[in-house]
Amino acid sequence: MAVERVQTIAFSSILxxxxxxxxxxxxxxxxxxxxxxxxxxxxxxxxxxxxDEGNLTRLIAEASSEWGMFQIVNHGIxxxxxxxxxxxxxxxxxxxxxxxxxYAKPPDSKSIEGYGSKLQKExxxxxxxxxxxxxxxxxxxxxxxxxxxxxxxxxxxVNEEYCKWVQRVGHRLLSLLSLGLGLxxxxxxxxxxxxxxxxxxxxxxxxxxxRPDLALxxxxxxxxxxxxxxxxxEVQGLQVFRDDHWFDVKYIPDALVxxxxxxxxxxxxxxYKSVLHRTTVTKEITRMSWPVxxxxxxxxxxxxxxxxxxxxxxxxxxxxxxxxxxYCKLNKIxxxxxxxxxxxxxxxxxxxxxxxDRRELHPCICPAITTFHGYVPQVPTIxxxxxDEANLTRLIAEASMEWGIFQIVNHGIxxxxxxxLQKVGREFFELxxxxxxxYAKPPDSKSIEGYGTKLQKExxxxxxxxxxxxxxxxxxxxxxxxxxxxxxxxxxDANEEYTKCLRGVADRLFSRLSLGLGLxxxxxxxxxxxxxxxxxxxxxxxxxxxRPDLALxxxxxxxxxxxxxxxxxEVQGLQVFRDDHWFDVKYIPNALVxxxxxxxxxxxxxxYKSVLHRTTVNKEMTRMSWPVxxxxxxxxxxxxxxxxxxxxxxxxYKEKYYSPVNYGRVNI
Numbered sequence: 001m002a003v004e005r006v007q008t009i010a011f012s013s014i015l016x017x018x019x020x021x022x023x024x025x026x027x028x029x030x031x032x033x034x035x036x037x038x039x040x041x042x043x044x045x046x047x048x049x050x051x052d053e054g055n056l057t058r059l060i061a062e063a064s065s066e067w068g069m070f071q072i073v074n075h076g077i078x079x080x081x082x083x084x085x086x087x088x089x090x091x092x093x094x095x096x097x098x099x100x101x102x103y104a105k106p107p108d109s110k111s112i113e114g115y116g117s118k119l120q121k122e123x124x125x126x127x128x129x130x131x132x133x134x135x136x137x138x139x140x141x142x143x144x145x146x147x148x149x150x151x152x153x154x155x156x157x158v159n160e161e162y163c164k165w166v167q168r169v170g171h172r173l174l175s176l177l178s179l180g181l182g183l184x185x186x187x188x189x190x191x192x193x194x195x196x197x198x199x200x201x202x203x204x205x206x207x208x209x210x211r212p213d214l215a216l217x218x219x220x221x222x223x224x225x226x227x228x229x230x231x232x233x234e235v236q237g238l239q240v241f242r243d244d245h246w247f248d249v250k251y252i253p254d255a256l257v258x259x260x261x262x263x264x265x266x267x268x269x270x271x272y273k274s275v276l277h278r279t280t281v282t283k284e285i286t287r288m289s290w291p292v293x294x295x296x297x298x299x300x301x302x303x304x305x306x307x308x309x310x311x312x313x314x315x316x317x318x319x320x321x322x323x324x325x326x327y328c329k330l331n332k333i334x335x336x337x338x339x340x341x342x343x344x345x346x347x348x349x350x351x352x353x354x355x356x357d358r359r360e361l362h363p364c365i366c367p368a369i370t371t372f373h374g375y376v377p378q379v380p381t382i383x384x385x386x387x388d389e390a391n392l393t394r395l396i397a398e399a400s401m402e403w404g405i406f407q408i409v410n411h412g413i414x415x416x417x418x419x420x421l422q423k424v425g426r427e428f429f430e431l432x433x434x435x436x437x438x439y440a441k442p443p444d445s446k447s448i449e450g451y452g453t454k455l456q457k458e459x460x461x462x463x464x465x466x467x468x469x470x471x472x473x474x475x476x477x478x479x480x481x482x483x484x485x486x487x488x489x490x491x492x493d494a495n496e497e498y499t500k501c502l503r504g505v506a507d508r509l510f511s512r513l514s515l516g517l518g519l520x521x522x523x524x525x526x527x528x529x530x531x532x533x534x535x536x537x538x539x540x541x542x543x544x545x546x547r548p549d550l551a552l553x554x555x556x557x558x559x560x561x562x563x564x565x566x567x568x569x570e571v572q573g574l575q576v577f578r579d580d581h582w583f584d585v586k587y588i589p590n591a592l593v594x595x596x597x598x599x600x601x602x603x604x605x606x607x608y609k610s611v612l613h614r615t616t617v618n619k620e621m622t623r624m625s626w627p628v629x630x631x632x633x634x635x636x637x638x639x640x641x642x643x644x645x646x647x648x649x650x651x652x653y654k655e656k657y658y659s660p661v662n663y664g665r666v667n668i
Contacts (some may be wrong), residue, residue: 006131010207017210022127024214026402031280032213037246043249049074061180068260068275069240071252072221077165079254082231084158089203091152103147113147129215129281131205137163138199166229170294181268191267192226196297206287217279224329225293235287241276269304297303298323326626378583385410397516400596404611405576407591413501415590418567420494421626427488429541439483449483458579465617467541473499510649517604528562529632535574536631542623561597561629571623577612602653605640625650635660
């Protein structure tokens with residue numbers, strides 16, 4: 001089946017003054033709603049011809065530390081060289097579609113090179129309003145001329161000429177950036193590959209878009225490279241994220257835009273910042289840009305430079321081969337020290353999520369290194385008392401698709417019921433150890449119920465900083481009161497009262513989630529077991545930890561359940577993984593935290609997202625939480641609902657009984 005390019009879509013869209021839904025971004029991304037139009041701070045501009053090398057080094061180091069982006073003027077590349085580069089690229093994209101397709105990236109290619117429209121895994125099926133052409137331009141051993149257009153005839157000559165000049169700029173930039181870190185002049189370049197450093201050219205072609213207020217040319221991202229050297233055309237579009245806002249980057253004729261990439265942030269141990277940026281589009285004019293990514297050799301391992309780390313400044317990043325870094329980033333997988341090649345082998349450091357054939361890495365590394373402390377996007381908060389059922393359905397569905405987690409307030413459970421639940425749970429964990437052990441999970445038990453510390457097989461022998469108590473609270477036929485503490489005496493009453501209230505919230509949640517998929521109101525609940533749905537309570541007890549920077553309360557995971565409904569205490573600890581970072585989930589008094597679990601992701605065929613989350617611990621205070629997992633009967637087979645699959649949206653998951661999924665996940 002022929003791939004439809006954005007350039008072709010743009011031509012037909014202009015005639016109807018609309019764009020296909022897959023190009024319409026969420027409200028949190030739409031440029032019309034998110035671009036700052038007030039006072040706009042300017043990205044630093046640096047005169048590259050400054051004869052005072054000390055001053056030039058300082059300016060570049062400051063811009064790289066504070067912005068992660070700057071523009072250089074008087075860089076030495078003749079203006080006609082840049083003009084010729086732009087002219088040849090423009091002429092290529094003006095060729096007939098059939099001729100451009102001769103340079104298309106093959107569908108099974110592991111290389112990024114070639115003409116195409118899709119670069120990375122698309123979140124929620126959304127697409128970027130851009131076509132592109134990638135090919136290496138240096139070193140000669142890396143060049144594949146199969147992807148260099150023969151038309152226009154001047155294409156090769158102008159690109160080779162530009163490459164000659166851009167290498168000089170790249171070499172000098174890396175030297176100055178190295179000096180800015182207090183290193184030897186050649187040290188940074190040597191650590192990103194030296195003479196094997198690859199120069200990868202990308203030509204971005206953003207055709208006119210009838211709805212530039214709704215679409216993005218390139219979504220928010222940081223560059224994987226060491227540095228990026230970019231030539232834009234005169235059409236505004238590049239934006240940078242700073243101080244919680246998106247700002248336009250002013251176009252300066254003949255300037256080069258320099259981006260600090262991920263590898264320089266890693267090498268500098270965070271002193272230089274990899275810049276978060278995106279691209280908008282326009283209604284009347286085509287925008288183009290020519291970034292060159294300076295990339296390390298694929299097998300080179302990149303980590304913080306030893307000279308830049310010490311006791312006061314420990315390493316913030318794991319050392320990793322560049323090829324593995326790229327694979328994780330393009331496939332929206334958490335960056336970890338573990339190699340993707342471990343997956344599917346006998347290697348014990350791999351963790352497989354268990355969703356059909358989809359496999360992901362285990363991002364279990366120190367919270368001090370991996371928690372994001374800059375701008376923190378907030379998990380959606382939803383007023384569950386909203387009388388507008390359609391609006392409530394929309395909000396819950398959007399949060400489940402975009403986040404896989406949300407908080408509900410005004411849910412109808414009285415605050416005294418939640419307080420009583422928390423009080424009896426806390427009192428149980430304050431009992432003597434001997435009394436708590438009366439409820440311990442038997443060593444040979446196949447059930448998860450009981451008091452304990454270890455839940456699943458421990459990766460590399462590492463343990464979580466948590467004790468827990470599991471027991472079922474519904475239906476009555478599933479309850480084993482042997483695991484319900486008799487002390488405090490009010491334990492049973494408090495849990496039964498909470499369960500009664502919680503079931504009403506759960507039924508309403510399922511109906512909203514079902515309607516959000518275009519299904520009948522009761523369809524999702526029936527598909528996860530109906531009246532046989534099991535409510536499994538877990539009380540997590542995270543005692544104070546003298547080194548919370550090194551430990552985790554619960555490692556990164558998704559929930560096996562259909563949905564999870566969680567009551568936290570007031571101590572911060574829950575974190576969610578989003579946009580390649582770990583973010584704290586803000587505590588809201590009396591709110592319930594709702595997690596979409598694996599089974600709802602499977603039933604919705606990936607439309608709802610099972611959220612990757614973990615728990616940190618605290619040095620002074622005890623953290624506790626009370627999640628209730630809504631679990632299907634063990635022998636119920638779960639797979640994508642037939643109403644949600646078709647030729648355009650084939651099943652992404654295999655149907656599987658819940659009990660083997662449960663067993664497989666706990667015993668990974």
